[in-house]
Amino acid sequence: MLKVKNITKKYGELLAVDNLSFEVNDGEIFGLLGENGAGKTTTFRVIMGLLEPNNGEVLLNGKNIDYNVTDEIGFVTEERSLLTKLTVQEQIEFYGTLKGLTIEEIEKRLDKWLERFEIKSYKNRKIKELSKGNQQKVQFISAVIHEPKLLILDEPFTGLDPINVKLIKEAIIELKEKGCSIIFSSHQMEYIEDFCEKLIILVKGKPILEGNIDDIKENYAKKNILIRGNNLEINKLNNIKGVISINKVKGEYEIKIENKNVAPKIFEIVKEWDITKYDVVEPTLNEIFIESVGGIHE
Ligand code: ATP
Numbered sequence: 090m091l092k093v094k095n096i097t098k099k100y101g102e103l104l105a106v107d108n109l110s111f112e113v114n115d116g117e118i119f120g121l122l123g124e125n126g127a128g129k130t131t132t133f134r135v136i137m138g139l140l141e142p143n144n145g146e147v148l149l150n151g152k153n154i155d156y157n158v159t160d161e162i163g164f165v166t167e168e169r170s171l172l173t174k175l176t177v178q179e180q181i182e183f184y185g186t187l188k189g190l191t192i193e194e195i196e197k198r199l200d201k202w203l204e205r206f207e208i209k210s211y212k213n214r215k216i217k218e219l220s221k222g223n224q225q226k227v228q229f230i231s232a233v234i235h236e237p238k239l240l241i242l243d244e245p246f247t248g249l250d251p252i253n254v255k256l257i258k259e260a261i262i263e264l265k266e267k268g269c270s271i272i273f274s275s276h277q278m279e280y281i282e283d284f285c286e287k288l289i290i291l292v293k294g295k296p297i298l299e300g301n302i303d304d305i306k307e308n309y310a311k312k313n314i315l316i317r318g319n320n321l322e323i324n325k326l327n328n329i330k331g332v333i334s335i336n337k338v339k340g341e342y343e344i345k346i347e348n349k350n351v352a353p354k355i356f357e358i359v360k361e362w363d364i365t366k367y368d369v370v371e372p373t374l375n376e377i378f379i380e381s382v383g384g385i386h387e
Pocket residue numbers: 100103105123124125126127128129130131132167276
């Protein structure tokens with residue numbers, strides 16, 4: 090289990106991470122979200138022991154993160170760190186031996202990964218000859234070749250096409266199922282929604298929303314009602330107290346309401362209409378994110 094306790098990191102006067110705490114259990118995927126400059130990379134650097142925090146501490150299974158536990162961690166950093174003149178095999182052998190694996194073991198594991206990521210034919214090609222997406226897969230393999238207990242992924246999906254996002258996602262889920270704790274950062278909500286259980290949204294280094302995704306959505310008061318039907322007198326709904334907005338999206342109306350108590354008032358009216366659909370749905374994480382982040386800027 091990873092425990093991040095009250096970490097604060099300043100660069101001169103700039104407060105990059107402000108008293109941040111969270112825990113990631115074994116076999117859990119944790120998302121660190123935020124806009125550019127929110128403090129995600131700084132948090133990762135503190136966790137990996139590359140930056141000394143001004144305050145707070147990080148514990149992996151009860152121990153401080155220092156040289157003795159680095160073998161238990163794998164990471165893909167934002168700046169990526171491939172040695173581009175090496176071949177894929179040389180690159181992974183380099184990282185694998187640093188982590189104490191034998192060449193034999195590395196070979197065995199590497200072949201499995203290359204097969205899985207559909208890049209077997211690139212094994213003896215130089216990294217610089219690979220496409221960006223394939224380089225990213227090699228980067229991922231180098232982070233997991235030693236089967237770490239904690240995997241830290243800074244924007245792992247950036248620049249990947251949907252097929253490769255899926256391949257990496259599936260690999261992450263499999264590692265989670267084997268008990269690995271995984272933290273990843275993103276500013277793209279669609280990568281989070283169906284994928285990680287817990288998250289924190291950082292704004293200017295401060296957590297502004299945190300917890301289990303389902304709870305966050307449920308506790309978020311605003312809901313959406315989706316209505317589809319014939320000859321709807323939709324303007325009548327504008328006068329109901331608690332209706333925030335009404336938009337037509339792909340042939341149906343999306344009505345944003347202040348809280349779930351507004352829904353029955355709307356239903357009272359629309360039940361008389363010729364409706365083919367009436368659904369009360371949770372807002373998307375993207376909506377919650379935009380609203381939370383927007384609120385802070387105001
Ligand atoms: P991005 O999504 O753009 O990578 P981030 O959420 O990872 O952003 P950080 O890179 O952690 O954010 O940056 C947090 C803040 O700290 C930003 O204001 C950034 O300009 C500042 N910062 C980061 N690294 C340094 C540094 N080495 N020296 C001074 N300021 C820094």
